[in-house]
Amino acid sequence: KNLPSVSILSTGGTISSKVDYRTGGVYADYTASDFLIMCPELRDIANINAHKAMSLMSEDMLPRDWIGMAKIIENEIKKKVDGIVVTHGTDTLHFSTAALSFMLEEFNIPIIFTGSQRSIDRGSSDAFFNLSCAVKAAAQSDIAEVMTCMHGTSNDDYCLLIRGTKVRKMHTSRRDAFRPINETALAKVYPDKIEILNQEYKKTDRMNKSKV
Numbered sequence: 001k002n003l004p005s006v007s008i009l010s011t012g013g014t015i016s017s018k019v020d021y022r023t024g025g026v027y028a029d030y031t032a033s034d035f036l037i038m039c040p041e042l043r044d045i046a047n048i049n050a051h052k053a054m055s056l057m058s059e060d061m062l063p064r065d066w067i068g069m070a071k072i073i074e075n076e077i078k079k080k081v082d083g084i085v086v087t088h089g090t091d092t093l094h095f096s097t098a099a100l101s102f103m104l105e106e107f108n109i110p111i112i113f114t115g116s117q118r119s120i121d122r123g124s125s126d127a128f129f130n131l132s133c134a135v136k137a138a139a140q141s142d143i144a145e146v147m148t149c150m151h152g153t154s155n156d157d158y159c160l161l162i163r164g165t166k167v168r169k170m171h172t173s174r175r176d177a178f179r180p181i182n183e184t185a186l187a188k189v190y191p192d193k194i195e196i197l198n199q200e201y202k203k204t205d206r207m208n209k210s211k212v
């Protein structure tokens, strides 16, 4: 009962996808509640509320979907959660984080976008590590910005937290495709610690965020 509270909002993308073995394609079907069943250790990091916000591949998102996402995130923030994790397709993830950085500027908790390059129903999926790093950062970091949290290397070593306006997908399939542009990443998220790399960030004002 003493754990921080984190909301996970799913919007679709490969992280929500199932392989259809008849066609070889994938479709966005899994939701945030399914992630909790597939990755129960998330509950050791935080008390989690899971909601499906939308179910779209990110190449199909339009600016009006950013508005919808911003409203849903704002409603979660009103519930006084400690952090938010949004799962999202990777193709336009960095466009959404850039837009939402401006739309959610006034808020004061970590808002962390993550996704995966391989669908979550595959054993080799990067989704599990990305999700657990994202929940850890949402629960424990004191960075009150819109950020991405994706693999920092091709192994499960650490994820990088990168400012939402300074991130870009640089590769179609590599796990470590998300890289910072024109500044260093804000932090490395390891399974057991968060290492700050760039001190220039907006801080949360809550005391329980001092565990970094």
Ligand code: ASP
Binding pocket: 012, 013, 014, 015, 056, 057, 058, 059, 088, 089, 090, 091, 092, 115, 116, 117, 118
């Ligand atoms: N096309 C997918 C999307 O952006 C790719 C992914 O999620 O990795 O929704």
